[in-house]
Amino acid sequence: MSITTTLSTTFTRLALGSAIMLASLGSVHAQDDDVKIGFIVKKPEQAWFINEQQAATEAGEELGFEVVRLGGEDGQEVLSAIDNLYAQGAQGFVICPPDVRLGPAIMNRARQYGMKVMTVDDQFVIASGEPMEDVPHLGMSGTKIGRQVGDAIAAEMDARGWNPEDVAALRITNNELPTAVERTDGATAALLEAGFPEGNIFDAPQQNSDTASAFSAASPVLSQNGDYEHWIIYALNEESVLGGVRATEQYGLAPEDVIGVGINGSGAAFAEFSRDNPTGFHGTVAVSSTMHGRQTAEDLYRWIAEDKMPPANTETSGVLMTRENWQDVREQLGL
Ligand code: GLA
Secondary structure, three states, rough: EEEEEOOOHHHHHHHHHHHHHOOOOOHHHOOOOOEEEEEOOOOOOOOHHHHHHHHHHHHHHHHHOOOEEOOOOOHHHHHHHHHHHHHHHOOEEEEEEEOOHHHHHHHHHHHHOEEEEEEEEEEEEEEOEEEEOOOOOEEOOHHHHHHHHHHHHHHHHHOOOHHHHHHEEEEEEOOOOOHHHHHHHHHHHHHHHOOOOHHHEEEOOOOOOHHHHHHHHHHHHHHOOOOOEEEEEEEOOHHHHHHHHHHHHOOOOOHHHEEEEEOOOHHHHHHOOOOOOOOOOOEEEEEHHHHHHHHHHHHHHHHHHOOOOOOOOOEEOEEEEEEEHHHHHHHHHHO
């Protein structure tokens, strides 16, 4: 069962947590001086994950536990990170795995060491593809956020007065990752409901979740479908949408003929909104990576220190961020 948490209730939860922490500061600190957790992410150079790890570290500084930040870009790296954490005396870790199918292998290793594990962003799956529900998880509500992307694109197409028949959709897909499928399926559903022609949607399967892999996936799709006037672009995250936008630029499309809407609301989007001239990157559905990092680190800490099991599944929501409102939304989400 999943618990849907809006940003505001999640922030209330944070505030509550801090109040409880203050009330019991003395005793909690006395007994938990040596809690140490790992925070392992699949793409340590991506702005989303930098912020998430940073927020986890800050939560640790406030609550009195240590966070070891590690990258795990493939299975081997993740297993060595776990060995390394165990050798340092860590009692558990939060992880966004490089491949969700590594879940059982990661849990095997963690259980050998008696470590507690929580996933963030990308939930482990078992061999059949079902989520590993016995590992607590916090991640965005993929379908809902995907729908927000589709709605934002449809609204902007309307605002520009585009005839849907003249518009092609570049759907950058990542079928190995369930949250990615939920996000792009959610966007597709919203677009179809808004009257977008299904036959104008073209898939560009990417191998990864970054800008370079999206660029490579997008380029051939654009050149094979040269007879459309306008393009819309969506994907699992803004880094990938940016790869698509860069591909349209290289192909020679003008920014006013492109509407790309991403997901995350991290440094990659801020850099794009800060450029003097607007690009085809219209907006992004921003989710608080700060909250993801803080909340999972705090949940794991309380599990270790107070034996309080984290909620099985926390789903977070997002807010549309565009060139017009990005600074306000950034502040609102604590980014
Ligand atoms: C996935 C994506 C990231 C980010 C997170 C957020 O891991 O690869 O870019 O969107 O989800 O949950």
